Amino acid sequence: MKTITFDNYYKEKLLSIPLFCDLPDNIKHEIIKKLDIKLYDIDENTVVLEQGNVCCNLYVLLKGTLEVNIIDANANEVLIEYIESPRAFATPHLFKKDNRLPATFKTIERSVLLTATKDSTFELISKYPDILKNFLCVSGNCNVCTTMRLDVLSRKTIRERILVYLMKRIDKKSSTIKLTHTITQLAEYFNVTRPALSTEFNKMEKEGIITRKENNYIELNLKAIKNFVL
Structure with a gap:
């Protein structure tokens, strides 16, 4: 220093x-x-x-x-x-x-x-x-920030943790969010393994819950997300 x-x-x-x-x-x-x-x-x-x-x-x-x-x-x-x-x-x-x-x-x-x-x-x-x-x-x-972290960790499934994290960062006028952290950083934040997190992201994309775009942007299917506990 x-x-x-x-x-x-x-x-x-x-x-x-x-x-x-x-x-x-x-x-x-x-x-x-x-x-x-x-x-x-x-x-x-x-x-x-x-x-x-x-x-x-x-x-x-x-x-x-x-x-x-x-x-x-x-x-x-x-x-x-x-x-x-x-x-x-x-x-x-x-x-x-x-x-x-x-x-x-x-x-x-x-x-x-x-x-x-x-x-x-x-x-x-x-x-x-x-x-x-x-x-x-x-x-x-x-x-x-601290309250949000505790809210994320209180969720039982990886999917719920991801969706809570994304929904709390979304702009009210948009359904798209930019991920500013790597998968490794997010896995540590969610207290899960990196492979498990990647697998869940892939599953949600196949099910149409999210759509990954260029430059780390993710579009959320807000209607589909309502089926989960948030």
């Missing part, structure tokens, strides 16, 4: 995340000016933050992908989600009284991480209500 320059490219990346993207230009200028920022280039397969660490910064992944895991009561590593850049993460824990992280964050490819101190982040949030509103929305979405 080495420090790198916070240049214009990464400034644009930072201002594109949901926490800051819809703000007026004058506030965006203040974000760059007021945040106490450090930028790190991190190799793949590197633990960025460990479960139990204190969340003392605002963390923003500007490049790459993170894997988020927790260690359960039986000392088993359980995959929670993948974080795709650019995105802030661990935000719900920054201002909690007990702000220890409940999960471990690890790079799965070379990544760039931005950190901003808790004090400089609080100063911005206190000064600009629009940033506070966005911060609360982003924090809420982080909790949704």
Whole structure:
């Protein structure tokens, strides 16, 4: 992990995340000016933050992908989600009284991480209500990811797990979704083997439940999916 320059490219990346993207230009200028920022280039397969660490910064992944895991009561590593850049993460824990992280964050490819101190982040949030509103929305979405993972794992069959996962990511105005993860990553997320997952995808396609298209897009047959418990 080495420090790198916070240049214009990464400034644009930072201002594109949901926490800051819809703000007026004058506030965006203040974000760059007021945040106490450090930028790190991190190799793949590197633990960025460990479960139990204190969340003392605002963390923003500007490049790459993170894997988020927790260690359960039986000392088993359980995959929670993948974080795709650019995105802030661990935000719900920054201002909690007990702000220890409940999960471990690890790079799965070379990544760039931005950190901003808790004090400089609080100063911005206190000064600009629009940033506070966005911060609360982003924090809420982080909790949704964990809830969704538990919902997926609560389903008994592989098919149900796949369909719950797909339906929760579909746009209300479309029946098509883009898969952003590999079959291997999805198998780990669903807690099933890769061959079993591939077999189920093939079965659903033959039955007309899904149609796989180019560039990892999948079209869902919403009428057929109603026959399953979702």
